[in-house]
Amino acid sequence: MTRAAKQSGEFDRIARYFAPLAASHAGAFGLTDDAAVITPAPGTELVVTTDTIVAGVHYIGDEPPELIAAKLLRVNLSDLAAMGATPRAYTLNVALPSDIDDRWLEAFAGGLAEDQARFEVTLIGGDSVGTPGPVVLSLTAYGEVPASGAVRRSAATPGDTVFVSGTIGDGALGLRAVRGELSGISETHTAALIARYRKPEPRLGLLARLAPEMALAAADVSDGLVADLGHIADASDVAMVIRADDIPLSTAARAVLDRDPEALAMILSGGDDYELVFCAPHADSDVVEAIAKECDVPVTAIGKVEKGPGVRVIRADGSGITLGRTGFTHG
Amino acid sequence: MTRAAKQSGEFDRIARYFAPLAASHAGAFGLTDDAAVITPAPGTELVVTTDTIVAGVHYIGDEPPELIAAKLLRVNLSDLAAMGATPRAYTLNVALPSDIDDRWLEAFAGGLAEDQARFEVTLIGGDSVGTPGPVVLSLTAYGEVPASGAVRRSAATPGDTVFVSGTIGDGALGLRAVRGELSGISETHTAALIARYRKPEPRLGLLARLAPEMALAAADVSDGLVADLGHIADASDVAMVIRADDIPLSTAARAVLDRDPEALAMILSGGDDYELVFCAPHADSDVVEAIAKECDVPVTAIGKVEKGPGVRVIRADGSGITLGRTGFTHG
Numbered sequence: 001m002t003r004a005a006k007q008s009g010e011f012d013r014i015a016r017y018f019a020p021l022a023a024s025h026a027g028a029f030g031l032t033d034d035a036a037v038i039t040p041a042p043g044t045e046l047v048v049t050t051d052t053i054v055a056g057v058h059y060i061g062d063e064p065p066e067l068i069a070a071k072l073l074r075v076n077l078s079d080l081a082a083m084g085a086t087p088r089a090y091t092l093n094v095a096l097p098s099d100i101d102d103r104w105l106e107a108f109a110g111g112l113a114e115d116q117a118r119f120e121v122t123l124i125g126g127d128s129v130g131t132p133g134p135v136v137l138s139l140t141a142y143g144e145v146p147a148s149g150a151v152r153r154s155a156a157t158p159g160d161t162v163f164v165s166g167t168i169g170d171g172a173l174g175l176r177a178v179r180g181e182l183s184g185i186s187e188t189h190t191a192a193l194i195a196r197y198r199k200p201e202p203r204l205g206l207l208a209r210l211a212p213e214m215a216l217a218a219a220d221v222s223d224g225l226v227a228d229l230g231h232i233a234d235a236s237d238v239a240m241v242i243r244a245d246d247i248p249l250s251t252a253a254r255a256v257l258d259r260d261p262e263a264l265a266m267i268l269s270g271g272d273d274y275e276l277v278f279c280a281p282h283a284d285s286d287v288v289e290a291i292a293k294e295c296d297v298p299v300t301a302i303g304k305v306e307k308g309p310g311v312r313v314i315r316a317d318g319s320g321i322t323l324g325r326t327g328f329t330h331g
Numbered sequence: 332m333t334r335a336a337k338q339s340g341e342f343d344r345i346a347r348y349f350a351p352l353a354a355s356h357a358g359a360f361g362l363t364d365d366a367a368v369i370t371p372a373p374g375t376e377l378v379v380t381t382d383t384i385v386a387g388v389h390y391i392g393d394e395p396p397e398l399i400a401a402k403l404l405r406v407n408l409s410d411l412a413a414m415g416a417t418p419r420a421y422t423l424n425v426a427l428p429s430d431i432d433d434r435w436l437e438a439f440a441g442g443l444a445e446d447q448a449r450f451e452v453t454l455i456g457g458d459s460v461g462t463p464g465p466v467v468l469s470l471t472a473y474g475e476v477p478a479s480g481a482v483r484r485s486a487a488t489p490g491d492t493v494f495v496s497g498t499i500g501d502g503a504l505g506l507r508a509v510r511g512e513l514s515g516i517s518e519t520h521t522a523a524l525i526a527r528y529r530k531p532e533p534r535l536g537l538l539a540r541l542a543p544e545m546a547l548a549a550a551d552v553s554d555g556l557v558a559d560l561g562h563i564a565d566a567s568d569v570a571m572v573i574r575a576d577d578i579p580l581s582t583a584a585r586a587v588l589d590r591d592p593e594a595l596a597m598i599l600s601g602g603d604d605y606e607l608v609f610c611a612p613h614a615d616s617d618v619v620e621a622i623a624k625e626c627d628v629p630v631t632a633i634g635k636v637e638k639g640p641g642v643r644v645i646r647a648d649g650s651g652i653t654l655g656r657t658g659f660t661h662g
Contacts, residue, residue, distance in 0.1 A: 046377060052424040052458040052469070093383040093424065093469040127383040133464015138383070138424040140471050 045147055046088075049079035050140035060178070061134070065104045066111030067198045068137070073115050075222065076141035077202035078274040082220040084151035084207035085143030087119055092126040093138040100135060119204065151207050151278070156217035156236035160279040160305035163288060165203045165297050167250040168225050170196035172270020173263070184259050189252035196250070200274035206297045207278065213287055218278035224271035226323060229311045232279065240311045242303035244268070244321055265323050268313060279305050376478055377419075380410035381471035391509070392465070396435045397442030398529045399468070404446050406553065407472035408533035409605040413551040415482035415538035416474030418450055423457040424469040431466060450535065482538050482609070487548035487567035491610040491636035494619060496534045496628050498581040499556050501527035503601020504594070515590050520583035527581070531605035537628045538607065544618055549609035555602035557654060560642045563610065570639035575599070576647050579631040596654050599644060610636050 051072065055061040059068055073090065080087050092112075096105075116122055121141070145151075174197025176182040177190050207218055217236055219228040225247070229240045244264065249257065256263045276297075280288050285301065292299040313321040382403065386392040390399055404421065411418050423443075427436075447453055452472070476482075505528025507513045508521050538549055548567055550559040556578070560571045575595065580588065587594045607628075611619050616632065623630040644652040 048422060048456055048473075050422050050424055050456060050458050050471070052426055052460045054426055054460055054462045054464070056463060057461060091379060091381050091471060093381055093471075095383055095385055095426075095467045125379055125381060127381055127469065129383045129385055130388060131385045131464060131467060132387060133385070133462060133467070136426045136462060136464070136467040138458065138469045140381070140422060140424075142379075 043147055044144050045150060047080055047083045047085035047143040047145055047150060048140060049076050049083075049143075050138060051076055051079075052136060052138040054137075055135035057134070063198070064111075065108035066114070069108045069111030070115050070199055072137055072139045073112060073119070073121075073141070074200050074202050075274060076139050077119055077121070077204060078200060078220040078222070080141055080143035081202045081204045081207060082151065082218045082276055082278075083143065083145065084149060084211040084216070084218070085145045086208055087121045087141060087143045087204065089122050089124040090139055090141040091124060092140075094126070094128050095131040095133070095136040096128065097131055097133065097135060119202070145208070146212070149211055151211050151216045151218045153217055153219055153232045153235035155215050156232050156238050156240075156279040156305045157215070157281070158238055158305050158307045159282055160217070161282045161285050161288075161301050162229070162240060162242065162277065162279050162303040162305060163299045164221070164225070164248065164278075164302050165206065165276040165292075165299050166201070166273070167248045167253060168221065168273055168275060169247075169253045169256075169263075169267030169270060170250050171200065171221075171272030171274065172197075172224070172266050173253055173256055174198070175270070175272060176266070182256065185252065185255045189255050192250065192252045193256075197272060200272070202274060203276045203297050206292055206295045206299075207276065209291050209295055210278075210280065210288060213291070214280055214284040216278055216280055218276055221273040221275045221277055222271055224269040225273070225277060226268050226311050226313065227271070228277055232277070233309065233311055236279075236305075237309075239306045239308035240303055241306055242311065242313045243316070244313050245316050246300060246302045248298070248300040248302075264321070268321075269323055374478055375475050376481060378411055378414045378416035378474040378476055378481060379471060380407050380414075380474075381469060382407055382410075383467060383469040385468075386466035388465070394529070395442075396439035397445070400439045400442030401446050401530055403468055403470045404443060404450070404452075404472070405531050405533050406605060407470050408450055408452070408535060409531060409551040409553065411472055411474035412533045412535045412538060413482065413549045413607055413609075414474065414476065415480060415542040415547070415549070416476045417539055418452045418472060418474045418535065420453050420455040421470055421472040422455060423471075425457070425459050426462040426464070426467040427459065428462055428464065428466060450533070476539070477543070480542055482542050482547045482549045484548055484550055484563045484566035486546050487563050487569050487571075487610040487636045488546065488612070489569055489636050489638045490613055491548070492613045492616050492619075492632050493560070493571060493573065493608065493610050493634040493636060494630045495552070495556070495579065495609075495633050496537065496607040496623075496630050497532070497604070498579045498584060499552065499604055499606060500578075500584045500587075500594075500598030500601060501581050502531065502552075502603030502605065503528075503555070503597050504584055504587055505529070506601070506603060507597070513587065516583065516586045520586050523581065523583045524587075528603060531603070533605060534607045534628050537623055537626045537630075538609065540622050540626055541609075541611065541619060544622070545611055545615040547609055547611055549607055552604040552606045552608055553602055555600040556604070556608060557599050557642050557644065558602070559608055563608070564640065564642055567610075567636075568640075570637045571634055571642045572637055573634035573642065573644045574647070575644050575652055577631065577633045579629070579633075595652070599652075600654055 174193035177193045505524035508524045564571050
C-alpha cells in the first residue's frame with residue numbers, strides 16, 4: 001500500500017537522492033524494480049523487499065491490528081511473488097507512540113503469527129522504538145531465487161502476451177468502500193471489496209514455477225494496473241496494448257461497473273490489488289495456463305507487448321480509453 | 332544508538348511479542364543477538380541487522396544530516412562487526428515530515444555516499460514515505476560470514492579472556508558534552524568526545540579474521556560495557572569479572588574521570604561506544620593481539636570469564652564496584 005500512497009515527489013526523492021547510492025550494485029536495479037537481489041553464493045540469490053507504512057497516512061489507524069500486520073507482510077510477499085522468489089524470512093522495524101498498548105501489540109503479533117504459518121516465513125530480527133509521532137512500521141522480506149532466476153521488469157519482448165492473475169480493481173474499490181464512498185451495491189459485494197483491500201492475497205508460487213520454463217517480465221499490481229504495466233513497459237522499452245474488456249473483474253467490481261461505467265478508471269488505475277501482471281512469450285501461453293492451474297492461481301490474457309513506448313487500453317472495437325488521472329494519454 | 336535509548340519495556344515488548352514469531356528460525360537467535368543469519372546456500376551465510384531512529388528521540392534533530400546518516404549506517408556496521416561479518420549492502424526506510432527539504436536530504440545522502448565508499452557497502456533498496464510526525468529512519472545492513480562462522484554471544488567459556496577494542500566511555504561522555512552537561516575539561520577533549528559520539532568507528536575486520544582461528548563470543552558496546560558484557564554472560568551462561576583499572580580510556584575520558592571519579596559509572600554503563608567486547612580462549616591471547624595489530628584495531632584484555640552468572644567489576648584490590656543505575660548489583 002505504500003506505493004499507492006506515494007506522491008510523485010517521493011518517487012523523485014528516491015531517484016534523486018537514494019538511487020545514485022545504489023548505482024554500483026547490479027542487484028539494486030537502480031531502485032526501480034520491486035525488490036533487490038543479493039548474491040551471497042553461487043546457486044541461489046536472496047531477494048530483499050521492504051515497505052514502510054505510517055498510521056493516518058497508509059492506513060486509517062483504527063483498523064484491527066492483526067489486519068494491519070497481515071497487509072504489511074502480504075504486500076511485501078507480493079513483491080517477492082512478482083520476482084518469482086520463495087519467501088523465507090522478514091525483519092520488522094516499529095516506531096510506536098505511547099498510546100499503543102499491549103492489546104494492540106498482541107493483536108498485531110497475532111496477525112503476523114497467523115500469516116507466518118500460512119506463508120511459511122519467519123521473523124528473524126528487527127527493532128522497536130518509541131516515537132512522539134504516529135505508528136511507523138517497516139517490514140523487509142527476504143526470499144530466494146535460483147541464481148540469475150529473479151523475474152525482472154525489464155524482459156518484456158514485442159510479441160509477448162500480457163497476463164494478469166486474479167481480478168483487478170477490488171483493492172481500489174475496497175478502499176472507497178472503507179471510506180464509505182461506494183454506494184448502490186449489495187452488502188455482500190461491499191464486504192468482499194473491503195476484505196480484498198484489507199487482506200490481499202500474495203500470488204506466491206506461480207512465477208517461481210514459470211520462470212525456469214520461459215522468459216518473463218513481471219510486477220505486482222500495487223500502484224495500479226496501468227501504472228505497473230507502465231513500469232514494465234518503461235523498463236523493457238516496449239509498448240503494451242491492453243484489452244479493457246478482457247480485464248478480469250470480481251462479481252463485486254462488475255456490480256460497481258454496471259452501475260457506474262466511469263468506475264473503469266478507478267479499476268484500471270487505483271492500485272492495491274497485489275495481483276501479478278506479467279509478460280510471457282506468446283508461444284508459451286498454454287504452458288502458462290497449465291502451470292497456473294496447477295498453482296491454483298487464475299490467470300487471464302489481457303493484452304500484448306508491442307514495439308514502442310507506453311500503455312494503451314483499448315475497447316473491442318479498437319478505440320482507445322483515456323485515463324487522465326494516471327497521467328497517460330493516447331489516441 | 333537505538334539500543335542505548337531503549338526502555339526496558341521495549342526489550343520486554345520484543346521478547347514478548349516478536350521473539351516468539353522468530354522462534355522457528357535457528358538463525359534468528361531468538362532476537363537476542365546483534366543480528367540474524369540467513370543461510371541461502373552452502374558456503375556462506377548472510378548476516379542481517381537493523382536499527383530504527385526517531386528525531387527528537389535518538390538524536391536531537393538539528394544535527395548535520397550527514398552525521399545522522401553516517402551514525403545510522405555505522406551502528407549497523409558495528410553490529411555486523413560484532414558478528415564477524417563483512418558488510419555487503421544495506422536497505423533504508425525513511426518516513427519524513429514535510430519540513431524535510433532537499434538540502435537536508437542531499438546532506439543526508441551525502442553522508443551515506445561517503446561512508447558507502449569508506450566501508451565498501453551499497454544501498455540496494457528501501458522505501459520513502461511521508462509522515463505527519465517526526466523523522467523515522469530504519470537501516471538494515473547485510474553482511475557475509477563463512478557458513479557457521481558467525482560470532483555469537485553464546486560461546487563464552489570459563490577461562491576465556493575478555494577483550495575490548497579501542498576506548499570505552501567516550502560515547503556516553505560525548506552525549507553529555509553535546510547536551511552541555513560536561514564541564515571542566517578542555518575544548519579539545521570536549522570536541523573529541525562529541526566526535527566519538529556522533530561518528531562511531533565500526534571495528535570491522537578484526538573478528539572476521541579471528542573467528543576462523545578460535546572460539547569467540549562477542550557483542551558491540553552499544554548498550555554500555557557492563558550491559559553488553561551482561562548480554563554475553565547471559566547468553567553463554569557464564570560470569571564475567573572485569574578489572575576497572577584495565578578498561579582503556581581516551582585521554583579525554585581520563586580527563587573527565589580525573590576531575591570526577593563518579594564518572595566511572597557513566598563510562599561503564601553509558602553505551603554508544605560501538606567498540607567490540609569479546610571473549611577468546613586465554614591460550615589464544617597472543618594470537619588475538621597479533622591479529623589485532625595487523626588489523627590496526629587496538630585491543631585490551633580487561634577481565635576473564637568464570638563460572639556462575641552476572642558481571643562483576645573489581646578494583647585492583649579485589650573490591651567490587653556497585654553500579655546501581657545499570658541494575659546489576661554484586662558483593
